[in-house]
Amino acid sequence: MANFVLYGPTLSTYVRTVRMIFTEANAPYELQPIDIFQGEQSAPDYLAKHPFGKVPVLAVDGDYLYETCAIAQYLDAAVNNGGFTPDDLMTQAHMRQNHGDRG
């Protein structure tokens, strides 16, 4: 299995979405807290991982993914054989629709 590092604070609902997938799939990962109240997401080394300075970021064997929906879709396939993704296309679309960005 790949080496996963999740960047972000545990108080973030977006970060929690990704943590729930790891937990439900019983897949190991490392959590790297990012203090968004101290502006750590705006540091140059973090912006190299996420050009818009948001959390979460998922590192997969040193390659970086951002946007929770993209991370969730990748992770479900990578560690859970797509078990969290409905077979029905319309249901899939509603699942992704409900995760739309509100901020």
Ligand SMILES: N[C@@H](CCC(=O)N[C@@H](CS)C(=O)NCC(=O)O)C(=O)O
């Ligand atoms: N569209 C992004 C939204 C992520 C997002 O808004 N994260 C918030 C924390 S919950 C954040 O990074 N806030 C810090 C900031 O905006 O500087 C995603 O789906 O990952």
